[in-house]
Amino acid sequence: xxxxxxxxxxxxxxxxxxxxxxxxxxxxxxxxxxxxxxxxxxxxxxxxxxxxxxxxxxxxxxxxxxxxxxxxxxxxxxxxxxxxxxxxxxxxxxxxxxxxxxxxxxxxxxxxxxxxxxxxxxxxxxxxxxxxxxxxxxxxxxxxxxxxxxxxxxxxxxxxxxxxxxxxxxxxxxxxxxxxxxxxxxxxxxxxxxxxxxxxxxxxxxxxxxxxxxxxxxxxxxxxxxxxxxxxxxxxxxxxxxxxxxxxxxxxxxxxxxxxxxxxxxxxxxxxxxxxxxxxxxxxxxxxxxxxxxxxxxxxxxxxxxxxxxxxxxxxxxxxxxxxxxxxxxxxxxxxxxxxxxxxxxxxxxxxx
Amino acid sequence: xxxxxxxxxxxxxxxxxxxxxxxxxxxxxxxxxxxxxxxxxxxxxxxxxxxxxxxxxxxxxxxxxxxxxxxxxx
Numbered sequence: 001x002x003x004x005x006x007x008x009x010x011x012x013x014x015x016x017x018x019x020x021x022x023x024x025x026x027x028x029x030x031x032x033x034x035x036x037x038x039x040x041x042x043x044x045x046x047x048x049x050x051x052x053x054x055x056x057x058x059x060x061x062x063x064x065x066x067x068x069x070x071x072x073x074x075x076x077x078x079x080x081x082x083x084x085x086x087x088x089x090x091x092x093x094x095x096x097x098x099x100x101x102x103x104x105x106x107x108x109x110x111x112x113x114x115x116x117x118x119x120x121x122x123x124x125x126x127x128x129x130x131x132x133x134x135x136x137x138x139x140x141x142x143x144x145x146x147x148x149x150x151x152x153x154x155x156x157x158x159x160x161x162x163x164x165x166x167x168x169x170x171x172x173x174x175x176x177x178x179x180x181x182x183x184x185x186x187x188x189x190x191x192x193x194x195x196x197x198x199x200x201x202x203x204x205x206x207x208x209x210x211x212x213x214x215x216x217x218x219x220x221x222x223x224x225x226x227x228x229x230x231x232x233x234x235x236x237x238x239x240x241x242x243x244x245x246x247x248x249x250x251x252x253x254x255x256x257x258x259x260x261x262x263x264x265x266x267x268x269x270x271x272x273x274x275x276x277x278x279x280x281x282x283x284x285x286x287x288x289x290x291x292x293x294x295x296x297x298x299x300x301x302x303x304x305x306x307x308x309x310x311x312x313x314x315x316x317x318x319x320x321x322x323x324x325x326x327x328x329x330x331x332x333x334x335x336x337x338x339x340x341x342x343x344x345x346x347x348x349x350x351x352x353x
Numbered sequence: 354x355x356x357x358x359x360x361x362x363x364x365x366x367x368x369x370x371x372x373x374x375x376x377x378x379x380x381x382x383x384x385x386x387x388x389x390x391x392x393x394x395x396x397x398x399x400x401x402x403x404x405x406x407x408x409x410x411x412x413x414x415x416x417x418x419x420x421x422x423x424x425x426x427x
Binding site for chain 1: 362363364365366370374390392393395396397399400402403404409412413414416417418419420
């Protein structure tokens with residue numbers, strides 16, 4: 001139990017710290033692919049996936065643990081991921097993003113988190129369980145991409161690494177404009193840790209390494225999985241209302257660690273302050289949280305569980321989920337950001353005409 | 354001429370969205386000051402300004418999780 005608490009909190013704190021300092025936001029990343037035609041954050045995610053994939057499959061090859069991709073609840077993954085994608089635009093951050101922004105003192109993220117945990121728990125053991133079970137009944141036999149094509153996982157990993165190498169090379173070769181920064185007030189290590197802007201690719205490498213580390217730490221406590229946010233977030237609520245110790249696992253301490261790591265990072269960099277959202281943001285955060293909980297519950301993972309981990313494990317679930325999650329964020333972005341602007345412009349033109 | 358845009362309390366990406374709209378309404382050479390408290394904006398706002406070719410004439414942290422940036426329109 002003590003080991004579970006310590007390694008879970010440690011791994012989570014590392015992740016929370018790195019995400020806060022690196023401004024690692026997948027919601028923003030997916031959104032900007034559409035709004036700003038900017039793929040930087042998506043490439044960063046691919047880097048983290050590739051690193052994790054190489055690391056975890058090395059551990060599996062060495063016999064540290066076994067991994068079974070299981071079957072693929074295809075309909076649940078597609079619908080769930082799409083709804084999750086819509087939800088994270090409204091909530092202003094994905095599940096992990098919401099955990100670490102809660103650590104920065106954003107009350108809106110606390111509210112999103114409450115909605116997310118509530119619906120995720122309702123899907124796992126509550127009133128929505130029959131619906132969850134019914135949709136998940138539509139299953140395809142093979143979830144492993146390698147197994148479907150009858151090839152070795154390493155071939156897929158090699159292809160992914162080659163693609164990632166290519167996009168990173170191409171992105172870094174592009175001439176960049178100098179981005180003005182704040183005047184440094186700290187020096188040495190304190191500057192690097194608590195002030196400097198981190199390149200998203202550096203952040204991605206660190207996240208990939210933390211994602212590898214999560215596997216052996218979690219496996220050692222009997223949880224055969226890597227980073228995961230949704231189930232542990234639901235588990236916290238399930239434990240709190242039932243008192244059943246069986247809901248406590250390594251993942252619970254992981255998500256609590258994310259909160260603490262981000263809180264520490266934000267405090268040390270002068271970026272922590274309780275911030276109260278306005279009414280509209282509050283409603284968006286809460287409804288976004290509800291959709292996140294429903295979507296991630298149905299899809300069997302969020303942007304971390306499916307988007308970062310199941311992708312690295314070379315499963316259909318991971319990559320299909322990632323695709324539909326992105327579609328969800330683009331759909332919501334159209335309604336939240338693009339259409340209102342168009343309307344304002346039309347009204348303005350009508351007024352002057 | 355300097356215009357001030359106060360977007361404290363707005364979460365990302367709204368501070369950036371508002372700044373992009375506000376800069377359309379000022380003349381070349383005029384300045385736009387954006388006051389914001391969304392942490393992610395410390396990255397996205399100066400990046401946008403630099404990439405769009407505007408000049409950042411001032412950029413400071415005002416206090417705990419509060420920043421101001423002044424952008425001179427191209």
